[in-house]
Amino acid sequence: MSVAIVQGSAGGLGLALTTHLLRHTSLKVYALTHGSASDLESKLSHLPAERVKVIGKVDVTEESSLQKAAEQVREETGANQVRLIACLAGILQPEKSLSAIDIDSALQSFKINSLGHLLTYKHFVPLLPSKKDFNEMTADFNQGKEDPAKGLISKEGSLCFSLSARVGSIADNEKGGWYSYRASKAALNQIIRCLDHELANKSSSALAIGYHPGTVLTSLSRPVVGHKAQPKPDEGVFTVEQAVEHMTGVMSRTSREGREGWGGRCWDWRGERVPY
Ligand SMILES: NC(=O)c1ccc[n+]([C@@H]2O[C@H](COP(=O)([O-])OP(=O)(O)OC[C@H]3O[C@@H](n4cnc5c(N)ncnc54)[C@H](OP(=O)(O)O)[C@@H]3O)[C@@H](O)[C@H]2O)c1
Numbered sequence: 001m002s003v004a005i006v007q008g009s010a011g012g013l014g015l016a017l018t019t020h021l022l023r024h025t026s027l028k029v030y031a032l033t034h035g036s037a038s039d040l041e042s043k044l045s046h047l048p049a050e051r052v053k054v055i056g057k058v059d060v061t062e063e064s065s066l067q068k069a070a071e072q073v074r075e076e077t078g079a080n081q082v083r084l085i086a087c088l089a090g091i092l093q094p095e096k097s098l099s100a101i102d103i104d105s106a107l108q109s110f111k112i113n114s115l116g117h118l119l120t121y122k123h124f125v126p127l128l129p130s131k132k133d134f135n136e137m138t139a140d141f142n143q144g145k146e147d148p149a150k151g152l153i154s155k156e157g158s159l160c161f162s163l164s165a166r167v168g169s170i171a172d173n174e175k176g177g178w179y180s181y182r183a184s185k186a187a188l189n190q191i192i193r194c195l196d197h198e199l200a201n202k203s204s205s206a207l208a209i210g211y212h213p214g215t216v217l218t219s220l221s222r223p224v225v226g227h228k229a230q231p232k233p234d235e236g237v238f239t240v241e242q243a244v245e246h247m248t249g250v251m252s253r254t255s256r257e258g259r260e261g262w263g264g265r266c267w268d269w270r271g272e273r274v275p276y
Pocket of ligand 1: 007008009010011012013014032033034035058059060061088089090091112116163164165166212213214215216217218219220221
């Protein structure tokens, strides 16, 4: 069995990614949401029910809920079947100036956007196969048996994948504003870098990357881009479906091999590196 974990499965991008994985792969998908399981189950009811397990009430600010979810996955699938851990949790407080800073809201941004991803990895990374286990698992794929990931995730290794954002880049910050969102995504980028080193040092099959999807029309971006905004792919503004096409395209290219050096870095929807 090959398993994908999608944390933040009921959000705009999370639901589109979960749907895409169920439609275009044979992976078993664990769909984690901080909302109720029944709400998400009804949104996924038109998809193959035997391949999706919804776990509700997984709040990334409550470590115990992540621990419980990881224990459930371990009990149901074993310890080393996870090919993808996708972390999508994120909130945006678009402060325009210092006067708009509210400490509780800013802390919540860090708890969800940075530490929420860190805690998700703390509990789910132990379920990733080692390099050796992964090679055994995928040996069959090289001899004709179909890879359940069907090319949407690299055949070369597992993947820890966090939704970051270009505005988390310090080098690219030409405008200012959005203090807590920018800072929490910059912190997430540092977390991804540390995680990638730990995975490599411990001979995990996985690498870790951050990802910027472009501007995607979801409940997170609508208050900023406007409720009537339309997708403009030429200007980097996408529907969730377009964004997930790009996202899985980048996922499929990730590798520790070659000159690109994917691990520990942030990549955009074109597959180009976002500087830290
Ligand atoms: N939309 C864009 O233009 C854009 C651009 C750059 C980066 N991003 C990033 O992409 C990610 C997904 O955002 P989106 O655009 O799809 O926005 P969204 O529809 O508002 O989704 C927000 C996500 O955060 C999750 N979440 C919020 N609080 C949580 C909590 N306490 N515990 C667990 N999960 C929590 C929600 O998951 P559940 O409801 O399933 O729990 C949902 O997946 C975010 O990290 C965002 O920063 C988005």
